Amino acid sequence: MPQPILRIENIHKAYGKTQVLRGVSLDVYPGEVVVIIGPSGTGKSTLLRCVNQLTVPDQGRVWLEGVELTAKGTDINKARERIGMVFQDFNLFTHLTAVQNVMLALTKVKRMRPEEARAKAMAELEKVGLADKADLYPAELSGGQKQRAAIARSLAMDPEVMLFDEPTSALDPELIGEVLEVMRKLAEEGMTMLVVSHEMGFAREVADRIVFLENGVIVEEGPPEQLFQDPKQERTREFLWKLTELYGNHGGSRSRRRPGCS
């Protein structure tokens, strides 16, 4: 077994009196796609934010390639360059065009020369199919285009791990496909991905492992076939049932079977 690229160990986090995470541990291996599912309010987003320390956990540790990010003295800004993050509501910088959004961290953080940064940014926009929208402002883009630009912005930093926090939840249904397509391609290229999503079609087809998180703990985890067809916990079966009822299987899944009905 290779070394995990990302190791999350015993993360606890409370907001006031609400205990959101109660000891979550998870290893992610290079090239692996892990999809985290679970009811809302169970700490999925908080877990992702604890990985790049946008949220500082109360307890527990996180390693990226053997370097502890939670340790005192770790340069978290340096580490974040290696961990891309995509947000539910895109968070594109509204005062900058698509290409400027991608360029900003290249010039300011990586200190690239502007022409070099622009070339790199254009290449990233090309990859997500937005080269012709490079000079538009976020307000002039559709939701799907915004999210693809946000993905390009993260990818431009050449991260080793990508975190996706419900990347399609704020999108109109007809725009979800284009974003999932970009993510699917990214997975095929071997990117390590930790994805919070309720897109069951995507999870089934692309995930190497699905993690079911509820009430701040991992209830069950395993490969999609196992979780969908033979979950060990009754709770997992129930939840997957509900999700498929609600969200269907869109996202290009070839399988139309319902979970648990093989």
Next chain:
Amino acid sequence: MAYFLRCLKFILPAAKTTLLLTVAALGIGLVAGLLLAVARIYGGKAAAGLASAYSRIVRSLPTLVVLFIFYSLSSSLLHISGVTAALLALSACTAAYQSEIFRGAIQSLGTGQMAAARSLGMTRPMAIRYVILPQALRLAIPSWSNEAAIVLKDSSLASAVGATEIFRRAQQVGAAHHDYLPAYLACGLIYFVLTFLTNRGLDLMQRKFKLKL
């Protein structure tokens, strides 16, 4: 009518002092207000507390009172002129009001922008400088324009400590001829034109830099 025009002619040169006071106070207030707003939102407990206390106290005092506090200070301690005391007082006041304007603008951006910037490896100062402030400043222009007009008009208070600005000149010419109304009307006209031009200028700027949201 001839007297009214004479008043205008007598007062108008003092518009230079009024404008200088206004522009300088607004400029100092802009820098200080931005720092106060950033300290309040992103600063530690101490910095945020101090900034917030400053804003609360200064906004609770009439500008005229602040002016005389500075003037008394200056006559007893600092040996600075009335104009300088007025400049300091106007700056101190507008800094507090501007800090509220910028605080509101920054907060209206939400936390997502900062999170996105930090997730790309930017330090907090970098994120504030390249992501937060460029957007917040654009959002702040309409309220800021209003504040600029207020400072312009408040600069008339400087006459109370001997600064020869528009209002002071109006008083002088009125007293010399024992005929005040035309003098004050002329003075009012000048304020109106200056305020109108300021607002128009800032409107144009707002249109130019408007954030598409």
